[in-house]
Amino acid sequence: LTTLSDPIMFTNRRSLSEPDLPDVVMRHSPTLRAANPAIKLEEELKVARILVPKYSGDANKEMISSETWSSIFLQKMQKMRSSFDQCYAQAALLELLTGQAFECLQSADFDTVDAMVEHLCSTFKRPHFQLALIKRMQSGEAFIGCTRDNVIMRLKHILRELGDHIGGLVSLAQATEMMFPTEWHLQKVDSQNLSTEQYQGALLAIAEDLAIHHDVAPKLFGKAKATEGKASMAQPDVAKPAKNTGVADGGPSHSQRRKAARKKREKALEEENAKLKQQVAANKSASHMGKD
Template sequence: MGTEAQPVASTSKGKESADVLMAGNLSKYSTEVPKATQTQIIAPKASELLDAFKTNIGEFSGNAKKDKQSCANWITKIMSWRHGALIRVFEQLVTVAVQDLLRGDAKDTFKGKMFEMLDSLVSALQITFPLVIYQQQLMDLIRSGEAFKGITRYNFGYVTKQYIDDFQELPVGLTMLADAIQKMFLVEWKIINRRTATITVEELTAAVVRLNEMFLVDPV
């Protein structure tokens, strides 16, 4: 009878051995590329989306002269992004981004307050900065001429369209805005040939679009 071979301990000394494949291992011994987690893939995209959102929405201070739009108008833009480009972004990230855009009185009002849900922050903003108060402030600014200070031919259409949006349920505000524009641009308004009394949102919007087209044409 032959004797059974006994197991012999061996070492890798003097021999080359293949590395063991270890999926996901970040060590030098792994020959597979680690797979990024879902969080790692989404995070950069979410960050880019939030940056674009903040740039597009702009800041809100609660000051009618600075903002040139109501809180209601600002919130409409926020929710449009939330239900569109930001629909898959974690809600608390969106809420924090909105709070980061608060300035002046708005920032002071909500300083130290935490909102886990975007709807809670939006509701608080609407209560604190109601549309009716902004409309009164905007009419005062139009009367004094302050509403159009700092506006150039390049942002005239954008800013005026925001004013129209905030007056869409207030005919007296639309008429006042139309009168102010007519006085500033008498010649151009005659070309457009629009009435100012009982002017509608659609008519005033069309007039502003036409004026904006005129302003963007450089003189020869």
């Protein structure tokens, strides 16, 4: 007997043909929706877009290296990689890349996500990124947008990206000294000759000063100071909207950047839906045979 809880009979008053059944069950059965691979895949992709930043490979703009980005991607996509085929994670990876990084991978053929990540890291090498980051620190560009609330996090992040680069540590210490001259002087640390542990200790002391003394703030310099001056003179409520030219930074258009990823993803979703319909039809057939 049919009951009021039947998701098929009381969803639509018209009679349902055989091809309609899987779609109706999908829309109105919470249990099957939760187990639907296509829906679960879409949820994983949404999470990836939120948790994993876009990456362009441009060392003059990025604040993270290709290795750091790859590590974040592999960690956040671990669940998807264990639950779905390689093609889904590959499509997600392409969707999160822009500019040079996207061009580097879109035309090549890789069997696995690991191969794509390895190629990305070998193309956009960490030493090249570190050198560009050091130059941006020296010019002040690396500290654009820093305030007393986020400057310590920015300095810690740069320290992690520099790793054991001695020249990078010296440049970072000198930049910190320029932004916090009084607080740095109290630590009695030589910015031209120090260890990572000494820098971390000085940074911790500066963080404590920021938490206790509200008048302590970073003194931005170079390009960061120039940007800060322009921002203070600007009126935020009359900002002009950016022109939509369809081309990002001289690179491929928005549709071109996502074409390969969307194509792979749509094909994969169609395959999953086809498999699901076959499964529902098989279950229905088996159910009728059991009744007979």
